[in-house]
Amino acid sequence: MWSRKHSDWDSRIIFEMVQIDGVYEPVREALKLVDHTIEKVAEVEAGFISRLLEHVLKGGGKRIRPAITLLAGKFHNYNLDLLVPMAAAVEVLHTATLVHDDIIDRSRTRRGKVTVSAEWGDARAILLGDYLLAKAADLCAATENCRVIRLCSQTLMTISRGELEQSAFTFNLSGAKDQYYRWITAKTAALFGMAAESGGILSGASEAEIAALREYGCNLGMAFQIVDDVLDFAGDEAEMGKPTGEDLRQGVVTLPAILYLESNYGDRPAKDIAGIVAKKNERKLRLLTRKVRESPFIKECLEIAANYSELARKSLSVMSDGIAKQSLLKLVEWALERKK
Amino acid sequence: MWSRKHSDWDSRIIFEMVQIDGVYEPVREALKLVDHTIEKVAEVEAGFISRLLEHVLKGGGKRIRPAITLLAGKFHNYNLDLLVPMAAAVEVLHTATLVHDDIIDRSRTRRGKVTVSAEWGDARAILLGDYLLAKAADLCAATENCRVIRLCSQTLMTISRGELEQSAFTFNLSGAKDQYYRWITAKTAALFGMAAESGGILSGASEAEIAALREYGCNLGMAFQIVDDVLDFAGDEAEMGKPTGEDLRQGVVTLPAILYLESNYGDRPAKDIAGIVAKKNERKLRLLTRKVRESPFIKECLEIAANYSELARKSLSVMSDGIAKQSLLKLVEWALERKK
Numbered sequence: 001m002w003s004r005k006h007s008d009w010d011s012r013i014i015f016e017m018v019q020i021d022g023v024y025e026p027v028r029e030a031l032k033l034v035d036h037t038i039e040k041v042a043e044v045e046a047g048f049i050s051r052l053l054e055h056v057l058k059g060g061g062k063r064i065r066p067a068i069t070l071l072a073g074k075f076h077n078y079n080l081d082l083l084v085p086m087a088a089a090v091e092v093l094h095t096a097t098l099v100h101d102d103i104i105d106r107s108r109t110r111r112g113k114v115t116v117s118a119e120w121g122d123a124r125a126i127l128l129g130d131y132l133l134a135k136a137a138d139l140c141a142a143t144e145n146c147r148v149i150r151l152c153s154q155t156l157m158t159i160s161r162g163e164l165e166q167s168a169f170t171f172n173l174s175g176a177k178d179q180y181y182r183w184i185t186a187k188t189a190a191l192f193g194m195a196a197e198s199g200g201i202l203s204g205a206s207e208a209e210i211a212a213l214r215e216y217g218c219n220l221g222m223a224f225q226i227v228d229d230v231l232d233f234a235g236d237e238a239e240m241g242k243p244t245g246e247d248l249r250q251g252v253v254t255l256p257a258i259l260y261l262e263s264n265y266g267d268r269p270a271k272d273i274a275g276i277v278a279k280k281n282e283r284k285l286r287l288l289t290r291k292v293r294e295s296p297f298i299k300e301c302l303e304i305a306a307n308y309s310e311l312a313r314k315s316l317s318v319m320s321d322g323i324a325k326q327s328l329l330k331l332v333e334w335a336l337e338r339k340k
Numbered sequence: 341m342w343s344r345k346h347s348d349w350d351s352r353i354i355f356e357m358v359q360i361d362g363v364y365e366p367v368r369e370a371l372k373l374v375d376h377t378i379e380k381v382a383e384v385e386a387g388f389i390s391r392l393l394e395h396v397l398k399g400g401g402k403r404i405r406p407a408i409t410l411l412a413g414k415f416h417n418y419n420l421d422l423l424v425p426m427a428a429a430v431e432v433l434h435t436a437t438l439v440h441d442d443i444i445d446r447s448r449t450r451r452g453k454v455t456v457s458a459e460w461g462d463a464r465a466i467l468l469g470d471y472l473l474a475k476a477a478d479l480c481a482a483t484e485n486c487r488v489i490r491l492c493s494q495t496l497m498t499i500s501r502g503e504l505e506q507s508a509f510t511f512n513l514s515g516a517k518d519q520y521y522r523w524i525t526a527k528t529a530a531l532f533g534m535a536a537e538s539g540g541i542l543s544g545a546s547e548a549e550i551a552a553l554r555e556y557g558c559n560l561g562m563a564f565q566i567v568d569d570v571l572d573f574a575g576d577e578a579e580m581g582k583p584t585g586e587d588l589r590q591g592v593v594t595l596p597a598i599l600y601l602e603s604n605y606g607d608r609p610a611k612d613i614a615g616i617v618a619k620k621n622e623r624k625l626r627l628l629t630r631k632v633r634e635s636p637f638i639k640e641c642l643e644i645a646a647n648y649s650e651l652a653r654k655s656l657s658v659m660s661d662g663i664a665k666q667s668l669l670k671l672v673e674w675a676l677e678r679k680k
Contacts, residue, residue: 048508049501100470104463123444126466127504130440133470134496137477141490149489150481156474161389164467168388 020062020338023330026323027070030080030087034066037088041135052116052128056095060111065090065195068220068331072199072213074324082143082202089139089152090195096132097159097191099125104163105250112241148198155194162186171274176258184225185218192221208318215315216328223308224335229254230301231340233293240340245289251277255304257288259297267291302336309336360402360678363670366663367410370420370427374406377428381475392456392468396435400451405430405535408560408671412539412553414664422483422542429479429492430535436472437499437531439465444503445590452581488538495534502526511614516598524565525558532561552658556668559652564675566645569594571680573633580680585629591617595644597628599637607631642676649676 024031042053066087073083101107102115103125109115117125133156140152166183169175196217200210231240232247233256247254253261253273261273276284292298309332319325364371382393406427413423441447442455443465449455457465473496480492506523509515536557540550571580572587573596587594593601593613601613616624632638649672659665 045501047505049504052504097470100466103466122462124504124507126440126443126469127500127507129466130437130469130473131497131500131504133473134493134500138490138493138497141486141493144486146481146484146486146489149486150478153474153478153481157471157478160467160471160474161385164389164392164464164471165387167464167467 020064020331020334023327023334024063024067026074026327027067030070030084031063031067033080033084034063034070034087034091037084037139038091041088041092049128049131052120052124053131055113055119056099056116056128056132057092060113061091061095063091064224064331065094065191068192068195068217068328069199071324071327071331072196072205072217073203075200075209075319075322076203076205078203082145083199085139085142086148086198086202087195089136090191090198092132092139093136093152093156094191096129096136097156097187099129099132101163103129109242143202145202148201151194151198151201155190158186158190162190171253171277173258173261176253177255177262180253180255180258184222188225188228189218189221192224193218196220212315212318216312219308219312219315220332220335223305223312223332226255226301226305226308227335227338230256230298230305231338233257233289234298236339244293245285248277248285248289249280249282253277256292256295256297256301259300260292260295263297264291264295305336309333360404360671360674363667363674364403364407366414366667367407370410370424371403371407373420373424374403374410374427374431377424377479378431381428381432389468389471392460392464393471395453395459396439396456396468396472397432400453401431401435403431404564404671405434405531408532408535408557408668409539411664411667411671412536412545412557413543415540415549415659415662416543416545418543422485423539425479425482426488426538426542427535429476430531430538432472432479433476433492433496434531436469436476437496439469439472441503443469449582483542485542488541491534491538491541495530498526498530502530511593511617513598513601516593517595517602520593520595520598524562528565528568529558529561532564533558536560548658552655555655556652559648559655560672560675563645563648563652563672566595566641566648567675567678570596570638570641570645571678573597573629574638576679584633585625588617588625588629589620589622593617596632596635596637596641599640600632600635603637604631604635645676649673 038057042050042057045053069087069090070083073079073086098110099116102110103117103122106117107115108118115125116128136156137149137152140149143149162183162185165186166179169179169183193214194217197210197214200213205213229247232254233244235244237243248257257273272284273288275281276288312332313329316325316328319328378397382390382397385393409427409430410423413419413426438450439456442450443457443462446457447455448458455465456468477489477492480489483489502523502525505526506519509519533554534557537550537554540553545553569587572594573584575584577583588597597613612624613628615621616628652672653669656665656668659668
């Protein structure tokens with residue numbers, strides 16, 4: 001049913017797969033089908049819209065979320081007629097939110113390419129994001145499984161609600177940590193959770209297993225996001241291909257900075273946080289970034305991420321042993337150890 | 341199952357209903373349930389997002405699209421457990437596209453209220469629109485009918501695709517009419533078609549009837565949009581509550597202007613159309629608006645709209661006679677004769 005046409009996208013994906021150390025091995029073939037499905041999203045359209053779709057869907061990303069869906073679907077009935085469109089839906093939904101985020105954050109590059117909003121303007125980026133949201137819903141609906149269809153719509157509600165709440169949050173230190181956890185739960189953990197849960201549902205897992213897979217995804221998502229936020233301070237700029245301190249520069253105060261500020265509030269750059277962020281004072285932003293990077297709070301954040309990883313690992317205890325479980329466990333390790 | 345709580349929204353709806361002359365009579369009670377469902381979209385949320393939802397969902401609009409769904413669902417099994425969430429989904433989807441359109445068009449008011457983008461900024465409007473799209477999908481999914489769920493996702497794909505194509509269209513007179521029809525087919529007829537078709541599907545109509553209802557909706561949508569575009573030139577400013585010529589002012593050249601330009605291309609304002617629109621030369625825009633209004637092309641547009649209305653009417657011939665059909669026929673008349 002799913003054609004296995006070889007394409008130039010594969011090489012990029014295989015490269016990424018080697019990067020995450022064989023984690024994708026059990027679902028390698030299926031992941032190619034997911035890529036082919038995503039590739040077709042652009043191919044079935046013509047003209048301008050096809051060009052935009054190709055731009056955002058081609059060769060980008062690590063495909064972590066669709067891999068989770070496929071791996072989560074490998075414990076029981078590994079039905080690719082259902083799992084492949086679902087995994088593609090997860091990735092397309094993720095891409096849609098990125099296209100809209102890039103408008104909001106005024107980002108000029110994403111995954112080494114110019115963003116849609118920077119190249120073709122905000123109006124087109126809004127419409128392209130809407131098209132992708134609809135396409136994600138449509139791919140999901142192709143499973144004809146009402147439970148995953150609702151999971152998909154409710155996940156997008158959670159993501160948008162989380163971003164709206166974050167946009168309404170006026171930075172204050174006493175509320176910052178709570179707000180940070182609420183925000184990443186909505187923006188990252190919800191989609192990771194959906195990726196894992198949908199794989200369980202579509203492969204006929206038991207309710208206990210579906211709940212466990214969801215727990216796994218959510219906790220992995222929390223760990224993944226915290227590491228992401230740590231890398232923004234402490235990552236290697238050359239390896240990541242982008243400068244550090246980008247979050248602060250965009251006015252986003254994440255966990256490493258929050259922990260630093262909580263402990264050093266008498267410190268001048270800490271006290272000035274709102275002012276520094278609002279005024280985009282580049283010299284002070286760099287100083288603050290360096291102070292956070294050199295603080296013990298980087299390690300503390302990684303410990304917090306490790307705790308979420310541990311929860312992710314534990315939630316898999318109800319799942320049967322085998323290659324799928326091994327890969328999901330390796331993914332947890334990778335999420336913690338990755339350098340970009 | 342659906343509570344019948346009386347609310348202050350009802351009075352507004354009843355007023356609108358009287359306006360369109362008893363068309364809604366057969367579905368009046370159900371329409372209140374739809375309104376209650378839409379009202380709940382804001383109520384189940386809290387804080388900032390609830391405020392935004394209330395702002396865009398409360399008391400606005402003529403509720404034509406949900407009324408079509410309910411009326412189309414009245415020929416067979418009038419099951420409100422399915423038809424009410426579907427009708428609400430249609431209206432919420434419509435509202436979502438308006439919220440995003442208002443960012444793109446830089447509109448400052450909508451339905452007599454300030455737009456979300458004007459009041460709370462583009463970022464919040466993007467996120468609110470996304471939330472509403474997800475909510476529409478979720479309401480639709482509540483029917484647990486995969487066919488209407490796919491209809492919903494594909495309709496949003498059609499709408500976004502149409503707007504993207506329109507955004508890529510560089511005005512040229514030889515292609516303008518074709519592009520106009522493609523555009524309104526995607527942006528208006530598709531959603532009217534979905535409103536009618538989904539009512540047929542969910543009430544267990546035959547395939548022939550479902551196709552007829554879809555045809556009805558699409559043709560009614562075409563007529564509705566053409567009249568909308570005529571009113572923008574020839575409407576009564578006081579009655580409509582907004583100035584005429586707004587489309588041209590926003591750089592949108594609709595059917596009345598296209599027909600005028602085709603016949604008067606030697607005329608100076610006509611020749612300058614691209615320049616006038618691009619430079620937003622207010623004096624020349626008013627002159628052009630007046631020339632179009634006083635031209636015979638207003639009448640010609642209304643005749644074209646009447647042709648679509650006739651097609652809508654004819655497509656109902658396969659439907660059984662009764663109050664639902666009478667209302668759908670009256671709606672066609674209203675669409676042609678309305679003054680705002």
